[in-house]
Amino acid sequence: MVEFLSFRDGEAAQEPAVTVESFTGQSNSTAVRIEAGEDARELLPYLDRLSLVEVNFPAYGDGRGYSAARILREAGYVGELRAVGDVLVDQLSAMRRCGFDSFRPDKALDDAAVERALNRYADVYQKTVDGRSPVWAKRHPEKING
Amino acid sequence: MYRYDSYDQSIVDARVEEFRDQVQRRLSGQLTEDQFKPLRLMNGLYLQLHAYMLRVAIPYGTLSGRQMRKLGEIARKYDKGYGHFTTRTNLQYNWIKLADAPDILAELATVEMHAIQTSGNCIRNISSDQYAGVAADEVTDPRPWAELLRQWSTFHPEFTYLPRKFKICVIAAEEDRAAMRLHDIGLKLVSRDGKIGAEVYAGGGMGRTPMVAPLINDFVPEDEIVSYLEACLRVYNRYGRRDNKYKARIKILVHELGVEEYKRQVEEEYAHMRILGLNPPTEELDRIRPFFAGPAYESGLSDEIDRTDPAFALWADRQVAAHRQPGYAIVNISLKPRGGIPGDASAEQIELAADLAERYSFDELRVTHAQNLVLPHVKKADLYAIWQKLDEAGLAEANLDLITDIIACPGLDYCSLANARSIPLAQKLSERFGTAERQADLGELKIKISGCINACGHHHAGHIGVLGVDRKGVENFQLSLGGSGAEDASLGQITGPGFSEDGVVDAIEKVTDIYLTQREEGERFLDTYRRIGMKPFKEAIYG
Numbered sequence: 194m195v196e197f198l199s200f201r202d203g204e205a206a207q208e209p210a211v212t213v214e215s216f217t218g219q220s221n222s223t224a225v226r227i228e229a230g231e232d233a234r235e236l237l238p239y240l241d242r243l244s245l246v247e248v249n250f251p252a253y254g255d256g257r258g259y260s261a262a263r264i265l266r267e268a269g270y271v272g273e274l275r276a277v278g279d280v281l282v283d284q285l286s287a288m289r290r291c292g293f294d295s296f297r298p299d300k301a302l303d304d305a306a307v308e309r310a311l312n313r314y315a316d317v318y319q320k321t322v323d324g325r326s327p328v329w330a331k332r333h334p335e336k337i338n339g
Numbered sequence: 340m341y342r343y344d345s346y347d348q349s350i351v352d353a354r355v356e357e358f359r360d361q362v363q364r365r366l367s368g369q370l371t372e373d374q375f376k377p378l379r380l381m382n383g384l385y386l387q388l389h390a391y392m393l394r395v396a397i398p399y400g401t402l403s404g405r406q407m408r409k410l411g412e413i414a415r416k417y418d419k420g421y422g423h424f425t426t427r428t429n430l431q432y433n434w435i436k437l438a439d440a441p442d443i444l445a446e447l448a449t450v451e452m453h454a455i456q457t458s459g460n461c462i463r464n465i466s467s468d469q470y471a472g473v474a475a476d477e478v479t480d481p482r483p484w485a486e487l488l489r490q491w492s493t494f495h496p497e498f499t500y501l502p503r504k505f506k507i508c509v510i511a512a513e514e515d516r517a518a519m520r521l522h523d524i525g526l527k528l529v530s531r532d533g534k535i536g537a538e539v540y541a542g543g544g545m546g547r548t549p550m551v552a553p554l555i556n557d558f559v560p561e562d563e564i565v566s567y568l569e570a571c572l573r574v575y576n577r578y579g580r581r582d583n584k585y586k587a588r589i590k591i592l593v594h595e596l597g598v599e600e601y602k603r604q605v606e607e608e609y610a611h612m613r614i615l616g617l618n619p620p621t622e623e624l625d626r627i628r629p630f631f632a633g634p635a636y637e638s639g640l641s642d643e644i645d646r647t648d649p650a651f652a653l654w655a656d657r658q659v660a661a662h663r664q665p666g667y668a669i670v671n672i673s674l675k676p677r678g679g680i681p682g683d684a685s686a687e688q689i690e691l692a693a694d695l696a697e698r699y700s701f702d703e704l705r706v707t708h709a710q711n712l713v714l715p716h717v718k719k720a721d722l723y724a725i726w727q728k729l730d731e732a733g734l735a736e737a738n739l740d741l742i743t744d745i746i747a748c749p750g751l752d753y754c755s756l757a758n759a760r761s762i763p764l765a766q767k768l769s770e771r772f773g774t775a776e777r778q779a780d781l782g783e784l785k786i787k788i789s790g791c792i793n794a795c796g797h798h799h800a801g802h803i804g805v806l807g808v809d810r811k812g813v814e815n816f817q818l819s820l821g822g823s824g825a826e827d828a829s830l831g832q833i834t835g836p837g838f839s840e841d842g843v844v845d846a847i848e849k850v851t852d853i854y855l856t857q858r859e860e861g862e863r864f865l866d867t868y869r870r871i872g873m874k875p876f877k878e879a880i881y882g
Binding site: 319 | 344346347350353356357360361377378460490491493495497498499500501573576577581611612615616617619620622623626
């Protein structure tokens with residue numbers, strides 16, 4: 194069983210994440226935690242100094258964190274983006290596609306199930322922030338640069 | 340007809356295997372029902388009152404004879420020999436065994452079909468105009484865009500756990516045959532300076548708080564529709580209410596923010612998103628478009644129809660619509676036989692429709708949101724032969740848009756959410772008003788019945804709407820008048836206190852009597868209601 198999953202090179206960020214409110218109110222923290230109702234765009238002025246953003250999923254069905262993740266990646270955030278909370282194996286693939294690169298689920302995940310879930314779909318239809326080439330780009334390689 | 344390439348097929352095949360794995364984990368006890376529920380609900384599998392129900396997607400209501408035949412075969416092999424066509428132009432099987440569900444999906448995948456996103460809080464099956472590609476009044480065939488959006492919405496990683504389900508409709512004609520403005524997002528393709536783009540309507544819907552969607556953008560260029568929808572959905576995903584499922588649809592967000600503020604937020608989001616390269620290149624639309632090109636029509640065909648058989652003539656006058664190609668017609672097949680269950684079709688009837696499509700309609704069928712079928716490309720010279728075959732199979736009812744062409748949800752006979760039975764009421768109404776003379780005299784009159792507040796039977800949009808409620812343990816039916824799902828979209832108004840099942844049939848008869856005495860030349864029921872208002876109807880019902 195895996196309690197922490199990372200797709201990043203090197204060590205995971207260790208500094209405890211602080212709330213958005215205390216993060217934006219002080220200058221020295223490098224790790225922040227976003228709750229489901231909070232606006233990821235508040236962090237955009239500070240992306241350079243951030244090394245970890247945790248996005249909390251209070252329930253697997255609360256999908257706000259997917260938008261938060263994509264917004265951060267679209268704005269150029271390259272640090273660790275960690276999904277925490279009610280993160281189930283069936284959501285890993287979509288979370289990866291939205292830019293999450295580490296996971297600390299409330300309940301440990303089965304290694305084999307993680308492997309299956311992440312390798313299930315060879316092709317995807319949308320362009321997101323994970324660098325995967327969508328089906329439409331594969332169909333028209335001459336029209337797409339990168 | 341769109342055909343899968345190897346990418347489309349591999350995605351659907353992978354989904355079959357994923358679901359097989361999930362069902363296996365459930366059957367072996369690795370997953371509890373609580374853990375399994377969200378997984379099966381991503382794939383159209385509901386646990387209903389008596390059995391599992393599986394909802395199969397029919398994207399934009401278009402399918403081939405081969406696909407239709409497969410639906411009949413599954414009905415016979417895995418269900419009780421019938422299926423139910425829904426208001427989302429899907430097909431539901433009501434008596435499915437969990438252990439069979441993966442095999443059914445595997446069979447569907449062999450004919451390029453699936454049950455992906457036919458339930459869950461995600462983007463559902465994209466709906467469209469059943470006359471797409473053959474209607475004289477359309478700007479372009481809307482289905483290439485619908486297919487583009489089918490692909491875009493399939494397993495969209497950001498929008499799989501929305502606050503609530505999300506329904507998108509694409510039309511391209513002035514006449515709205517698909518209730519476009521009662522969708523979470525409705526797109527109406529229009530032409531401006533020779534370029535195609537979409538009018539975008541957001542925040543329509545039925546349920547307990549029905550709304551007609553307001554226009555939020557009057558022209559989104561065709562090659563920006565995907566990214567614009569991403570912005571619309573992102574604003575909804577971030578700010579739609581999640582505290583109360585009855586207030587979670589986008590219509591509540593748009594209503595609470597106000598149209599201008601929602602629109603402003605979408606524009607702000609769009610400013611970020613339009614530069615990200617999210618839109619497929621125009622070459623992708625160019626790839627899809629030829630699949631929907633009209634078939635190889637014969638030219639020089641006669642427009643004459645031999646009307647010597649009066650029963651045929653009656654049917655043809657009601658069920659056949661004008662086709663834009665000379666010598667051809669659009670045939671509507673009624674799934675509303677007198678006293679029958681709206682939208683139900685037996686395996687044999689489904690297979691007959693498949694045969695007729697292959698033999699007479701260039702291998703193409705449509706499903707309508709009013710729960711009927713369409714053969715879109717029929718030679719006028721073949722109409723009589725088609726009618727004879729339909730008649731033998733009990734499918735030759737001539738009631739398109741008449742009082743017995745009733746939309747009804749499955750109701751308490753099947754559905755675990757329902758408060759009241761819709762089907763027996765539909766059957767009684769169909770019996771009461773079902774003679775040909777009476778229906779013809781009443782003219783266009785759309786009755787829509789929902790067995791609970793979720794409004795799957797579109798009662799808010801019925802010229803006459805009926806809502807089943809539970810009143811201290813007894814089924815009770817509320818009547819509303821004046822709704823419309825068409826281009827003149829409006830929401831029905833409740834007449835007053837509810838009725839018993841028989842009581843509401845009597846009340847509807849009183850309503851139609853008022854219409855018959857008050858109507859002016861050429862007025863439909865809806866026109867008379869709009870002119871004279873609720874009062875005379877109310878007096879007749881309760882006075």
